Amino acid sequence: xxxxxxxxxxxxxxxxxxxxxxxxxxxxxxxxxxxxxxxxxxxxxxxxxxxxxxxxxxxxxxxxxxxxxxxxxxxxxxxxxxxxxxxxxxxxxxxxxxxxxxxxxxxxxxxxxxxxxxxxxxxxxxxxxxxxxxxxxxxxxxxxxxxxxxxxxxxxxxxxxxxxxxxxxxxxxxxxxxxxxxxxxxxxxxxxxxxxxxxxxxxxxxxxxxxxxxxxxxxxxxxxxxxxxxxxxxxxxxxxxxxxxxxxxxxxxxxxxxxxxxxxxxxxxxxxxxxxxxxxxxxxxxxxxxxxxxxxxxxxxxxxxxxxxxxxxxxxxxxxxxxxxxxxxxxxxxxxxxxxxxxxxxxxxxxxxxxxxxxxxxxxxxxxxxxxxxxxxxxxxxxxxxxxxxxxxxxxxxxxxxxxxxxxxxxxxxxxxxxxxxxxxxxxxxxxxxxxxxxxxxxxxxxxxxxxxxxxxxxxxxxxxxxxxxxxxxxxxxxxxxxxxxxxxxxxxxxxxxxxxxxxxxxxxxxxxxxxxxxxxxxxxxxxxxxxxxxxxxxxxxxxxxxxxxxxxxxxxxx
Amino acid sequence: xxxxxxxxxxxxxxxxxxxxxxxxxxxxxxxxxxxxxxxxxxxxxxxxxxxxxxxxxxxxxxxxxxxxxxxxxxxxxxxxxxxxxxxxxxxxxxxxxxxxxxxxxxxxxxxxxxxxxxxxxxxxxxxxxxxxxxxxxxxxxxxxxxxxxxxxxxxxxxxxxxxxxxxxxxxxxxxxxxxxxxxxxxxxxxxxxxxxxxxxxxxxxxxxxxxxxxxxxxxxxxxxxxxxxxxxxxxxxxxxxxxxxxxxxxxxxxxxxxxxxxxxxxxxxxxxxxxxxxxxxxxxxxxxxxxxxxxxxxxxxxxxxxxxxxxxxxxxxxxxxxxxxxxxxxxxxxxxxxxxxxxxxxxxxxxxxxxxxxxxxxxxxxxxxxxxxxxxxxxxxxxxxxxxxxxxxxxxxxxxxxxxxxxxxxx
Numbered sequence: 008x009x010x011x012x013x014x015x016x017x018x019x020x021x022x023x024x025x026x027x028x029x030x031x032x033x034x035x036x037x038x039x040x041x042x043x044x045x046x047x048x049x050x051x052x053x054x055x056x057x058x059x060x061x062x063x064x065x066x067x068x069x070x071x072x073x074x075x076x077x078x079x080x081x082x083x084x085x086x087x088x089x090x091x092x093x094x095x096x097x098x099x100x101x102x103x104x105x106x107x108x109x110x111x112x113x114x115x116x117x118x119x120x121x122x123x124x125x126x127x128x129x130x131x132x133x134x135x136x137x138x139x140x141x142x143x144x145x146x147x148x149x150x151x152x153x154x155x156x157x158x159x160x161x162x163x164x165x166x167x168x169x170x171x172x173x174x175x176x177x178x179x180x181x182x183x184x185x186x187x188x189x190x191x192x193x194x195x196x197x198x199x200x201x202x203x204x205x206x207x208x209x210x211x212x213x214x215x216x217x218x219x220x221x222x223x224x225x226x227x228x229x230x231x232x233x234x235x236x237x238x239x240x241x242x243x244x245x246x247x248x249x250x251x252x253x254x255x256x257x258x259x260x261x262x263x264x265x266x267x268x269x270x271x272x273x274x275x276x277x278x279x280x281x282x283x284x285x286x287x288x289x290x291x292x293x294x295x296x297x298x299x300x301x302x303x304x305x306x307x308x309x310x311x312x313x314x315x316x317x318x319x320x321x322x323x324x325x326x327x328x329x330x331x332x333x334x335x336x337x338x339x340x341x342x343x344x345x346x347x348x349x350x351x352x353x354x355x356x357x358x359x360x361x362x363x364x365x366x367x368x369x370x371x372x373x374x375x376x377x378x379x380x381x382x383x384x385x386x387x388x389x390x391x392x393x394x395x396x397x398x399x400x401x402x403x404x405x406x407x408x409x410x411x412x413x414x415x416x417x418x419x420x421x422x423x424x425x426x427x428x429x430x431x432x433x434x435x436x437x438x439x440x441x442x443x444x445x446x447x448x449x450x451x452x453x454x455x456x457x458x459x460x461x462x463x464x465x466x467x468x469x470x471x472x473x474x475x476x477x478x479x480x481x482x483x484x485x486x487x488x489x490x491x492x493x494x495x496x497x498x499x500x501x502x503x504x505x506x507x508x509x510x511x512x513x514x515x516x517x518x519x520x521x522x523x524x525x526x527x528x529x530x531x532x533x534x535x536x537x538x539x540x541x542x543x544x545x546x547x548x549x550x551x552x553x554x555x556x557x558x559x560x561x562x563x564x565x566x
Numbered sequence: 567x568x569x570x571x572x573x574x575x576x577x578x579x580x581x582x583x584x585x586x587x588x589x590x591x592x593x594x595x596x597x598x599x600x601x602x603x604x605x606x607x608x609x610x611x612x613x614x615x616x617x618x619x620x621x622x623x624x625x626x627x628x629x630x631x632x633x634x635x636x637x638x639x640x641x642x643x644x645x646x647x648x649x650x651x652x653x654x655x656x657x658x659x660x661x662x663x664x665x666x667x668x669x670x671x672x673x674x675x676x677x678x679x680x681x682x683x684x685x686x687x688x689x690x691x692x693x694x695x696x697x698x699x700x701x702x703x704x705x706x707x708x709x710x711x712x713x714x715x716x717x718x719x720x721x722x723x724x725x726x727x728x729x730x731x732x733x734x735x736x737x738x739x740x741x742x743x744x745x746x747x748x749x750x751x752x753x754x755x756x757x758x759x760x761x762x763x764x765x766x767x768x769x770x771x772x773x774x775x776x777x778x779x780x781x782x783x784x785x786x787x788x789x790x791x792x793x794x795x796x797x798x799x800x801x802x803x804x805x806x807x808x809x810x811x812x813x814x815x816x817x818x819x820x821x822x823x824x825x826x827x828x829x830x831x832x833x834x835x836x837x838x839x840x841x842x843x844x845x846x847x848x849x850x851x852x853x854x855x856x857x858x859x860x861x862x863x864x865x866x867x868x869x870x871x872x873x874x875x876x877x878x879x880x881x882x883x884x885x886x887x888x889x890x891x892x893x894x895x896x897x898x899x900x901x902x903x904x905x906x907x908x909x910x911x912x913x914x915x916x917x918x919x920x921x922x923x924x925x926x927x928x929x930x931x932x933x934x935x936x937x938x939x940x941x942x943x944x945x946x947x948x949x950x951x952x953x954x955x956x957x958x959x960x961x962x963x964x965x966x967x968x969x970x971x972x973x974x975x976x977x
Contacts, residue, residue: 464689467689468693468751470679471680471681471683472706472707472750473754475679475681476679483695486697
C-alpha cells in the first residue's frame with residue numbers, strides 16, 4: 008500500500024550544513040549569501056578596480072615626479088583644452104538638441120518616428136570614422152568639395168582641424184545624447200500641468216521657464232553630462248583633427264617617450280574628472296526617477312502644437328542636421344570607397360587586409376562579450392537577489408570603474424600587464440580584459456534588469472522541488488535570463504569592435520583590428536583605404552545603437 | 567547529524583516509482599490516522615528570525631501532523647509567511663529549531679537546504695515557470711524520462727487539468743494556474759505541503775470552490791499541510807487545526823471551533839470574526855455587563871472582566887417596548903447584521919449614559935434592564951436571520967443565546 012510512512016525507509020542521510028550567516032550583509036537579506044557567489048562577485052569587482060586603483064598606485068610611487076608633472080604648464084594647457092572643448096560642445100549640443108526635441112515631442116511635424124530615427128543615427132558614428140569622413144568630404148576631390156564646385160565654381164572649404172574642427176564634429180555626433188532623453192521627458196510631460204499654470208494666469212514665456220523647463224531640466228542635465236564625458240574621453244576625433252587634449256597627450260606620451268609617470272598623471276587627472284561627472288550624472292538620474300515617478304491618473308496625450316506654415320522650415324532644419332551629422336559622412340565614405348575601387352588602390356591586397364582585420368576584431372570582441380557576460384552575472388545576481396551592505400559595497404566599487412575613458416583603462420592595463428602579467432603582455436588577453444572592464448556596464452545592465460523582473464519565488468519553488476542551486480541556475484534562471492544575457496553580449500561585442508584607444512595600446516605587434524586599420528589609414532591621409540573598414544564599423548555601430556535603444560524603450564515602457 | 571527522515575526523496579529510485587506512481591483508485595482511503603506517539607511531520611521549536619531590528623518570528627512553536635490541515639492565521643506582518651519560509655528552508659532561524667519527520671533540519675547557522683527537505687510549496691503568486699509548459703512544470707520535481715512524464719500526467723488528471731499539458735502558464739486562468747502549482751508541489755510526494763495565501767488572488771466564488779478541492783486532495787493524499795492566511799473564513803472552513811500568530815508568536819492552537827468559541831485573547835477573538843466587547847464584573851458563571859447579566863462559559867471567574875459576545879450569540883426580537891433600538895442594518899442574504907443600541911429616556915437611540923445609572927436586573931432570560939458597567943457608545947452587532955427584516959428605528963429585545971467569553975482584567 009502506498010503510505011506516507013513508507014517514505015521513512017527511503018529517506019537518504021540528511022545532514023545539517025553550515026550556512027554563511029556570517030557573510031549576511033545587513034538585516035534585509037532574506038537568506039544567507041552563497042560563498043561561491045560572493046567570491047565570484049568579489050573577483051569581478053577586483054578586476055574592475057584594477058585600472059583606477061593601479062593608476063593611483065603608479066602615480067603615488069614616484070610621487071615627486073608625479074607632482075612636478077601635475078604642476079607643469081603643459082598639463083594645465085591640456086586640461087584647459089579638454090575642458091574648453093567639453094564645455095563648448097556641451098553648450099552647442101544642448102542648443103541643437105532642445106529645439107529638435109521640441110519638434111519631435113510637441114509639434115505636429117509629420118513622420119516624427121522617422122525623423123527620430125534619422126536624428127538619433129549619429130549615435131552610431133564612431134567619432135574617428137565620422138571625423139575622417141568629414142575631413143575627406145571637404146578635401147579637394149571629396150564629396151562636399153565636388154558638389155560645391157559644380158554649383159559655385161572653385162571654392163576652398165575650411166579644413167576640419169584644430170579646436171573648431173573638433174567642436175564641429177563632436178557637436179554633430181553627440182547632440183543625440185541630449186535629444187533622446189529630453190524628447191522622452193517632453194512627451195511624458197503632462198499637459199495638465201501647463202494648463203494648470205495657464206488657469207493660474209501665467210503667461211506663455213513664464214510658463215516655459217517656470218513649468219516646462221524645471222521638468223525638462225534633469226533630462227537636459229543628464230544628457231549634457233553624457234556629452235561632456237564623451238568629449239573628455241574622446242580620442243578618435245581629437246587625434247584626427249590634431250587638437251591637444253588629455254587623451255591625445257596620454258597616447259602621445261605612451262607612444263613617444265613612454266614616460267610612464269607623466270602618462271599616469273595625465274590619465275589620473277582625466278579619471279578624476281570623469282568619475283566626478285559620472286557621480287553627478289547618476290545623482291541627477293536618481294533624482295529624476297524620484298521626481299517623475301508615475302503620477303496618479305492616466306495622462307492625456309498632449310495636443311500637439313500646430314506648426315502651420317513653419318512646417319516646411321522645421322522639416323528642412325531636421326533634414327539639414329541629419330545630412331550634416333551622418334548623411335554627408337556616409338556619402339563621403341561611399342565616395343572614397345568607389346574612388347579607391349575605380350583607381351585600383353583598393354585592390355585584392357586591401358580587401359584581404361580588411362577581411363583579416365575584421366576577423367581579428369570579431370575574435371577579440373566575441374571573447375570580450377563572453378567574458379563580460381559571464382563576469383557580470385555574479386554581480387547582477389548578488390545585487391538583485393541579496394541586497395544588503397555587501398551588495399551595495401560591491402556595486403559602488405564596480406561603479407567606480409564605469410565610464411572611464413578607454414585610453415585610461417588601456418593605459419592602466421598596459422602598466423599592470425607589463426609589471427604583473429608578463430606572459431599575458433603582448434597577447435590578446437590584455438585586450439580582451441580591457442574591453443571586458445571597459446564595457447562591463449553594458450553586460451551588467453540588461454542582466455540586472457532581467458533578474459530584477461524574475462520572481463524570486465521561482466527559484467525557491469525549484470529548490471523545494473528538489474533541485475540544487477546549480478540546477479536551479481541551469482533549469483530556471485538562465486533560460487529566463489537569456490534575452491538579457493544575449494542583449495548584453497551583443498552590446499559588448501559591437502562596442503568592442505569599434506573601440507579605438509584600447510586596440511591601439513594593447514594589440515600585440517602585428518595584430519590589427521578594424522578600428523586600428525581605419526584610424527591608421529585615416530591618420531595618414533589614405534582616405535580611400537579607410538573607407539571600407541569605416542563603413543563596416545558604421546554598420547556594426549548602428550546595430551549596437553539599435554539594441555541599446557530597444558532596451559531603453561523597454562526600460563521606459565513603450566512610449 | 568544523520569538520520570532517517572520521514573519524507574519521500576524528490577528523486578526516488580525506480581523501485582519507489584512503481585509503488586508511488588498511484589492509480590486514481592488508490593487515492594482513496596489512504597488517510598493515515600495520527601497514531602498516538604507518532605512522529606509529527608514537522609515541528610518548530612521556539613523558532614525566531616530577525617530582520618535587523620524587526621522580529622519577524624519571535625519564538626514560535628508549532629507541530630504539524632500527517633493528514634492534517636493546519637491553518638496559520640494572523641494579521642499581515644505578524645510573521646506567518648516568514649515561519650512558512652523557515653520550515654521550507656528559504657530562511658535560516660536565528661534561534662530555535664525546525665524538525666521535519668523528527669529530524670532537525672535547521673538551527674541557527676546550520677540548515678538542510680530546501681531541496682533536501684522534501685517540502686512542497688505553493689506561493690500566492692503560484693510561481694509557475696513561465697518558460698515551461700504545464701506538463702513540464704508539474705514534472706519539474708520528478709525524475710526525468712517517461713516515468714516522470716507519466717506521473718506528471720497522473721497529477722494533472724488528479725487536479726482536473728487533462729488536455730492542458732502543452733499550454734504555457736500565461737495561457738491559463740488564475741484557478742488553473744493554482745491547480746498546476748498544487749500538482750507541481752504534490753507530484754514529488756512531499757511529506758509536508760506549505761501553502762502561502764494560495765487563494766488570495768482568486769475571485770470569491772472560485773476561491774470557495776478551490777478551498778474545498780485543495781482540502782480534499784490534501785486529506786486524501788495524507789500529507790501534512792500548513793496553509794497561511796489572514797482570512798478567517800478560509801482558516802475556519804479549511805483547518806483541522808487553527809494556529810493563531812500574533813507578533814511573531816503562536817498564541818493559540820486548536821480545532822477551529824475551539825479557537826473561535828474560546829479565544830485566549832480579545833485580539834485572537836477579533837482576528838477570527840466579529841466581536842462585541844463589553845466591560846463587565848463577573849461573579850462565577852455570570853457577568854454584569856452594560857446590557858445586563860450575561861452567562862459565562864468556561865471556569866468561573868470573578869472581578870472585573872472583559873466579556874465577548876459574537877454577533878450570532880445574541881438573538882433579537884422586535885418589541886415596540888424593547889429597551890434597544892436598531893441603528894443600522896447590513897443585509898447579507900442569508901442573514902442580517904444589525905447595529906443595536908440601548909434606548910435613552912428621550913426615546914432616541916444612544917442611551918448608554920442612562921444605562922449606567924440604572925440598577926442591576928434580576929431577569930435572566932432577556933436583557934430588559936441593563937446594569938451598571940463602564941458604558942460604551944459602540945453599538946452592539948447582532949446577527950439574526952434575514953426574516954423578519956429589522957429596520958433602523960425599530961425597537962427590539964435582545965437575548966443571549968450562548969454564554970460569553972470573559973477575560974479577567976487583572977493587569
